[in-house]
Amino acid sequence: MAVKKNTLAIKDHPKHLLGIQNLSIQEAKNILEEAKSFIKLNRSPSKKLDILRGKTQINLFFEPSTRTQSSFDLAGKRLGADVMTMNVANSALKKGETLIDTAMTLNAMHPDIIVIRHQDSGAPNLLSQKVNCTVINAGDGRREHPTQALLDALTIINRKGKIEGLKIAICGDILHSRVARSNIYLMNMLGAEVNVIAPKTLMPKSIERLGVKSFTDMKKGLNGCDIVMMLRLQNERMQGSFLPSKREYYEFYGLTSEKLKFASQDALIMHPGPMNRGVEIDTKLADDINVSLVKEQVELGVAVRMACLKLYCK
Amino acid sequence: MKEKILINARILDPSQKMDEKGSVVIDEKGKIKAIGKDVKKSDTTSSAEILDLKNHIIIPGIVDMKAFVGEPGYEYKENFRTLSQAALSGGVTSVVTMPNTKPIIDNVSMVDFIIRRGRDKASINLFPCASLTREMSGKEMSEFGLLSAKGIIGFTDVVKTVQNTETMAKIMDYASDIGVLIMQHTEDFELSKGGCINDGEVSTRLGLEGISYIAEKIIIERDLSLLGEFPCRYHVNQISSKESLDVIKRNKEKGLKFSVGVSINNLSLNENDIGDFKTFLKLSPPLRLENDRIALVEGIKSGLIDVIVSDHTPEDEEGKRLPFAQAATGAIGIETLLPLALEMHHNESLPLSKIIETLTINPAKILKINKGTLKKGSDADICVLDLDKPWVVNANDLKSKSKNSAIEGRKLQGKVLMTFLNGELAFKS
Numbered sequence: 247m248a249v250k251k252n253t254l255a256i257k258d259h260p261k262h263l264l265g266i267q268n269l270s271i272q273e274a275k276n277i278l279e280e281a282k283s284f285i286k287l288n289r290s291p292s293k294k295l296d297i298l299r300g301k302t303q304i305n306l307f308f309e310p311s312t313r314t315q316s317s318f319d320l321a322g323k324r325l326g327a328d329v330m331t332m333n334v335a336n337s338a339l340k341k342g343e344t345l346i347d348t349a350m351t352l353n354a355m356h357p358d359i360i361v362i363r364h365q366d367s368g369a370p371n372l373l374s375q376k377v378n379c380t381v382i383n384a385g386d387g388r389r390e391h392p393t394q395a396l397l398d399a400l401t402i403i404n405r406k407g408k409i410e411g412l413k414i415a416i417c418g419d420i421l422h423s424r425v426a427r428s429n430i431y432l433m434n435m436l437g438a439e440v441n442v443i444a445p446k447t448l449m450p451k452s453i454e455r456l457g458v459k460s461f462t463d464m465k466k467g468l469n470g471c472d473i474v475m476m477l478r479l480q481n482e483r484m485q486g487s488f489l490p491s492k493r494e495y496y497e498f499y500g501l502t503s504e505k506l507k508f509a510s511q512d513a514l515i516m517h518p519g520p521m522n523r524g525v526e527i528d529t530k531l532a533d534d535i536n537v538s539l540v541k542e543q544v545e546l547g548v549a550v551r552m553a554c555l556k557l558y559c560k
Numbered sequence: 561m562k563e564k565i566l567i568n569a570r571i572l573d574p575s576q577k578m579d580e581k582g583s584v585v586i587d588e589k590g591k592i593k594a595i596g597k598d599v600k601k602s603d604t605t606s607s608a609e610i611l612d613l614k615n616h617i618i619i620p621g622i623v624d625m626k627a628f629v630g631e632p633g634y635e636y637k638e639n640f641r642t643l644s645q646a647a648l649s650g651g652v653t654s655v656v657t658m659p660n661t662k663p664i665i666d667n668v669s670m671v672d673f674i675i676r677r678g679r680d681k682a683s684i685n686l687f688p689c690a691s692l693t694r695e696m697s698g699k700e701m702s703e704f705g706l707l708s709a710k711g712i713i714g715f716t717d718v719v720k721t722v723q724n725t726e727t728m729a730k731i732m733d734y735a736s737d738i739g740v741l742i743m744q745h746t747e748d749f750e751l752s753k754g755g756c757i758n759d760g761e762v763s764t765r766l767g768l769e770g771i772s773y774i775a776e777k778i779i780i781e782r783d784l785s786l787l788g789e790f791p792c793r794y795h796v797n798q799i800s801s802k803e804s805l806d807v808i809k810r811n812k813e814k815g816l817k818f819s820v821g822v823s824i825n826n827l828s829l830n831e832n833d834i835g836d837f838k839t840f841l842k843l844s845p846p847l848r849l850e851n852d853r854i855a856l857v858e859g860i861k862s863g864l865i866d867v868i869v870s871d872h873t874p875e876d877e878e879g880k881r882l883p884f885a886q887a888a889t890g891a892i893g894i895e896t897l898l899p900l901a902l903e904m905h906h907n908e909s910l911p912l913s914k915i916i917e918t919l920t921i922n923p924a925k926i927l928k929i930n931k932g933t934l935k936k937g938s939d940a941d942i943c944v945l946d947l948d949k950p951w952v953v954n955a956n957d958l959k960s961k962s963k964n965s966a967i968e969g970r971k972l973q974g975k976v977l978m979t980f981l982n983g984e985l986a987f988k989s
Binding site for chain 2: 267346364372386388424427450451452453456
């Protein structure tokens with residue numbers, strides 16, 4: 247018995263990035279600082295480093311994703327890791343294998359990092375209890391999407407120089423959004439004031455307990471905001487039980503240049519993508535490089551993920 | 561069987577408002593022959609076995625109105641033998657078993673099977689329920705009359721609710737005539753769709769779909785409206801929120817006759833205990849706010865809630881080792897029912913006699929069975945209890961076949977020392 251205990255104690259407990267909720271301010275700042283150094287690298291002709299040479303990174307995506315998956319893919323490769331992306335649509339999980347079984351199988355191959363995207367909230371937490379390697383959450387259910395919040399923070403810092411003291415509005419389907427939750431935690435942590443704006447049916451219960459002010463009126467919610475983050479409205483929620491229609495949503499919650507005037511004069515727009523043009527955001531506004539940070543978000547996403555991989559992979 | 565006398569005990573029997581030092585004599589047939597402070601050794605035959613209980617407490621054997629035994633179909637979760645052992649070591653001598661087995665208990669031949677099987681394998685008193693509707697589909701009512709005649713104690717769809725109001729009206733109308741007991745799980749499935757925990761701050765933080773208290777309240781309101789028209793024997797299986805209690809209060813004050821249960825889990829845990837996705841605390845109805853928990857305890861004190869149940873729901877590890885939304889619902893609890901309930905005595909939120917009442921005579925009265933009492937002439941189903949003994953819950957030490965305890969590691973005070981079933985010593989710690 248004593249021997250058994252000993253081996254357990256020796257066993258290394260890897261660190262995981264499961265959510266902003268589990269992060270300290272210092273850890274968040276370290277990631278952002280580290281990421282800054284990768285921005286230049288990513289813009290240079292030679293982008294390859296060997297920091298993670300010999301390390302194996304598995305991207306385990308249970309939900310379709312374009313930008314997050316390719317971003318993690320590139321980030322790993324640029325750091326020199328061997329990256330494998332598991333297409334879950336073809337895996338045994340479709341044949342009834344549980345998440346834990348898959349995790350144990352992958353674990354036996356000695357990966358150093360598993361990046362997981364899963365439709366169920368808490369799936370990365372469960373995975374992290376069962377594997378020996380680092381687990382990085384690339385989005386779980388409606389709970390957290392920590393690297394998205396971190397890249398949003400980096401984008402804001404890049405433009406505004408800081409986050410502390412800024413007023414940030416998050417607008418749209420807050421109820422189903424992991425991006426909203428992670429951003430609420432991170433922006434609060436870094437000293438911003440956060441407003442959330444949504445129709446009542448898309449506002450989660452007790453959201454104020456997360457340290458935000460909630461609004462159903464864009465005019466009031468955007469008042470004085472420096473950053474306006476728009477969220478994607480999923481197709482299936484546009485009609486029926488959550489909202490009367492796409493048209494009505496656009497009328498009251500779609501971001502247009504008129505509504506943007508409620509915010510501060512130099513307000514900037516963000517969107518985690520993919521955008522529904524003409525539903526949550528006016529298409530011209532989305533492409534206006536003077537106010538829209540959408541492309542920059544994607545660019546800095548790679549840098550942030552490189553920083554996370556470097557700092558969390560031992 | 562020899563006559564027995566249990567001496568030097570504190571006898572606590574709410575059915576006869578008894579709380580006194582005294583003795584209990586059990587006759588050769590396993591019935592209570594004499595009880596109380598006036599009983600002397602001379603009241604027994606000279607050959608009687610004498611047991612000195614050293615001032616420990618005697619209560620009637622507990623009647624648990626809601627437990628799942630895996631037979632038939634889910635023997636890997638629990639069987640009659642393991643359920644009996646778990647029950648007896650928790651002082652439970654009578655158990656109402658749920659019909660959501662595989663196949664579902666909704667016909668006469670299934671009842672024959674489980675009664676025979678229970679007789680062969682179980683060592684507790686079993687009172688089986690049949691499903692309220694055929695195949696628990698919520699559509700056609702079960703054969704209440706035929707099933708009752710075969711020994712079915714009550715009718716419930718366990719974790720399902722009859723959603724169709726017209727069907728429920730017909731069920732209650734028919735049941736009111738033949739006098740069967742309807743036990744309803746109260747949940748509006750449209751309102752609770754996809755939900756797995758209380759709708760509130762914790763569900764927002766964990767990113768899980770919530771179940772609002774309204775889902776429960778609205779069915780209780782509907783059923784109690786119907787009950788006004790069709791006065792049958794109606795029991796709400798388990799309530800979870802303060803708002804439901806308000807509805808119950810209003811209707812009981814109006815003079816409507818019905819009974820209400822609550823799970824020990826909802827009395828001793830709240831939504832914050834779910835922590836970082838602890839699937840063993842995924843329960844139905846869900847754990848709610850601390851304010852709800854306090855209101856439920858008050859509900860017992862004021863008599864609005866009649867019984868405490870274990871809601872014993874064994875689930876194997878595979879069913880629980882999944883992302884929270886996919887994980888199985890329920891926790892075991894028959895063995896820890898009494899010790900956990902005693903917490904409310906030790907922290908002075910309820911009088912001890914009230915706790916025992918909700919675990920013994922109250923369920924017996926609702927079920928119309930001659931249990932939960934130590935009155936002269938009744939079956940000697942007895943639990944002997946050390947009220948103060950401290951211990952720590954370790955699921956691996958529990959007798960249930962499944963180990964999904966919602967209170968793993970909890971420090972409890974009070975433990976069952978002995979359990980007698982029909983006068984025979986059936987468990988000794």
